[in-house]
Amino acid sequence: MTSEPASMTTRNRGREWRNKLRSAALDAYGRACACCGETIERFLTIDHAANDGNVHRQRLGGSSSYVNRWLRDNEYPEGFQTLCSNCNAGRHVNGGECPHVAPVKEPRTKGQRSDRKLKTAVINAYGGRCACCEESLLPLLCIDHIGGGGIQHRKSLGVSGGAGFNRWLRDQGFPSGFQVLCWNCNDGKSWNGGTCPHLG
Numbered sequence: 082m083t084s085e086p087a088s089m090t091t092r093n094r095g096r097e098w099r100n101k102l103r104s105a106a107l108d109a110y111g112r113a114c115a116c117c118g119e120t121i122e123r124f125l126t127i128d129h130a131a132n133d134g135n136v137h138r139q140r141l142g143g144s145s146s147y148v149n150r151w152l153r154d155n156e157y158p159e160g161f162q163t164l165c166s167n168c169n170a171g172r173h174v175n176g177g178e179c180p181h182v183a184p185v186k187e188p189r190t191k192g193q194r195s196d197r198k199l200k201t202a203v204i205n206a207y208g209g210r211c212a213c214c215e216e217s218l219l220p221l222l223c224i225d226h227i228g229g230g231g232i233q234h235r236k237s238l239g240v241s242g243g244a245g246f247n248r249w250l251r252d253q254g255f256p257s258g259f260q261v262l263c264w265n266c267n268d269g270k271s272w273n274g275g276t277c278p279h280l281g
Contacts, residue, residue: 102149109157116168116179121279123272124265127152128164132177166264167221174220185220196244203247206255213270213277216263224250225262229275 106127113120115128127148129137134148141147152161164172164179171179176186188194203224210217212225224246226234240246250259262270266277 099146099149102146102153106149106152106157107163109152110161110163113163114165114168115162116164117181119165119167119265121165121265121269123269123278124165124167125163126166126169128162128169128172130160130162132172166268167216170264171218171220180218180220185218196247199244199247199251203250203255204261206250207259207261210261211263211266212260213262213266213279216265221263222261223264223267225260225267225270227258227260 107122107125110127112122112125114125119125126145128134138145138148141151152158168179168181171181175183178186188197197219201219204219204222207224211222216222223242225231235242235246238246238249240249250256262277266279269278270276272278
């Protein structure tokens with residue numbers, strides 16, 4: 082019998098530790114999205130109700146695992162809630178209010194209006210709605226690399242995503258190999274080995 086390499090054992094232990102912290106946080110704050118009621122665990126995340134998550138995560142080390150550990154060590158204080166990835170991302174880009182419960186806010190600056198127009202064109206070019214669950218609210222949608230490898234591809238282009246990647250798609254004539262997914266299905270696909278939890 083072949084023993085597991087030490088590096089694999091360390092990675093597995095780290096994954097188990099992260100999963101336990103995450104599961105305990107969901108137990109504390111609820112196993113359903115406080116906005117839309119989504120219950121598929123892989124879609125759920127802990128949200129900073131005051132919309133200051135980026136600052137808090139950076140202070141703790143940049144990872145959601147560090148936040149989950151901080152929550153445990155501080156006995157799961159108030160000011161946090163369970164949201165699905167869609168509602169979490171929706172709040173972030175819509176001034177603190179999920180588009181499920183508040184109108185989609187208009188961009189304030191010329192640059193933001195240009196980015197919104199570009200994103201709309203890209204999303205429409207690839208079908209206008211999530212290819213998995215059919216979510217159609219623009220702030221909840223993103224472009225997915227069908228075959229995976231999105232991080233490496235964007236890195237090779239020198240863009241992190243968003244407007245830079247949307248410009249590349251437009252300038253390439255909207256090539257094949259991409260699809261629209263909502264944040265839930267995109268995150269779920271990533272977590273679930275390339276298949277959205279909706280599909281198995």
